[in-house]
Amino acid sequence: MNPSRPRIPEATVARLAVYLRVLGGLADSGRSSVSSGELAGAAGVNPAGLRKDLSHLGPCGVRGVGYDVAGLRDRIARVLGVERSRACVLVGLGNLGSALADYAGFGSRGFEFVGLFDSSPERIGQDIGGRPVRPLTELDEVVATTSATIGVIATPAEVAQSVCDRLTAAGVRSILNFAPVTLAAPAGVDVRQVDLSVELQVLAFLDTSRDSDDVVRVPALGGMS
Amino acid sequence: MNPSRPRIPEATVARLAVYLRVLGGLADSGRSSVSSGELAGAAGVNPAGLRKDLSHLGPCGVRGVGYDVAGLRDRIARVLGVERSRACVLVGLGNLGSALADYAGFGSRGFEFVGLFDSSPERIGQDIGGRPVRPLTELDEVVATTSATIGVIATPAEVAQSVCDRLTAAGVRSILNFAPVTLAAPAGVDVRQVDLSVELQVLAFLDTSRDSDDVVRVPALGGMS
DNA sequence: GCGTGTGAAGCGGTTCACAGCA
DNA sequence: TGCTGTGAACCGCTTCACACGC
CATH class of the missing domain: 1.10.10.10 (Winged helix-like DNA-binding domain superfamily/Winged helix DNA-binding domain)
Known part of the structure; x- marks a missing residue:
């Protein structure tokens, strides 16, 4: 059906x-x-x-x-599943996290950040994209009251796993991770990884192998008739 | 060999x-x-x-x-091909572009931004991550003198294609695109696309289909001996 | 004995070619 | 006639099982 x-x-x-x-x-x-x-x-x-x-x-x-x-x-x-807006939480408001929080494209594509979290005292209380940065201690409460099921991690690599643990403990079922580490999550939790360095390194490889190929490049091209 | x-x-x-x-x-x-x-x-x-x-x-x-x-x-x-540092140029220094320019992880992984470009007058001249933002008109010159072969696009979607055209014209052969548009580039130029909304939407789908599956979820779990 | 290296089988996704319907 | 919908061939990646070498 x-x-x-x-x-x-x-x-x-x-x-x-x-x-x-x-x-x-x-x-x-x-x-x-x-x-x-x-x-x-x-x-x-x-x-x-x-x-x-x-x-x-x-x-x-x-x-x-x-x-x-x-x-x-x-x-x-x-x-x-984006016919109506979905609630997301974002942890880590360094440069990348702030850029994500501020990115208008998400709102128009069915996602709303209902909570921004950081552990750094000088970031807490700041307004980013019209929303306040909260301490990580409020994570459980916000996830519970907003029924957020999606979490975004934009923290340094060192703390990403512990943030992942807290998100899953709070009830988040899907995680988008920008930190350059491979996360371990319980079964039933989906993790997607975006590693900017990996993307660049793949490009570097294509770049290098293209250059090597040039040596053997087909010289066939003697006018076209 | x-x-x-x-x-x-x-x-x-x-x-x-x-x-x-x-x-x-x-x-x-x-x-x-x-x-x-x-x-x-x-x-x-x-x-x-x-x-x-x-x-x-x-x-x-x-x-x-x-x-x-x-x-x-x-x-x-x-x-x-990252055993030594590779030169990259970055176009578009909004929130995301600034975050990328400032991201220390690239430097330690074999990439160096040798040129930051933007068309907005109030951004030109700013220092981001220790490097000055230049007008787009200097793109050709910088690409030529630094032999940069990798370009990163972090502009709004509307101008991404024209930036792509300028990058390829300047001699860039590999492009990492963060703008939410599908770019057309000449043959021989590699384009990799990172679309943050697409990543979130895939998560949303997994989230939705997991919820539907829950109805039929295996209840098998009766202690472990 | 242990862990690497690899042919072979298995699987999923992409491409093709054409049948089906307005 | 034109473009969608789809079964079937094709291709490449992943997984497995085991031979090889320390």
């Missing part, structure tokens, strides 16, 4: 979030319909792959025509 | 960067040797998978013993 039960591959879920962003832009500019080809182009993927992704939601287009922009957007939002 | 020529899978490259981080920590704490099991545990992966990953670099352990911490670390660093 529920078409999303048979499980959606995680790779597809990540792309659905991208489609959602593109569809939002199209809707804002007044478009009412798109083809898989156009949508795929804007999202940077293969049209057939996009249709396969959408097929996990059940039929949602019109053959020979395309997809209804607003309808598809709402459907994806519902599947992702 | 070069063991890394047969191409290393990108998934493996990303994990190599994680191993590198873990090995750095082990070396700092004085450890001289590790087994695949221990290293895999600390990196959050399967031991057999770790050995398979390392096999792409050619034999680099001692059978029956394990891996030499410093030796493996240096070898991975060389393969990734």
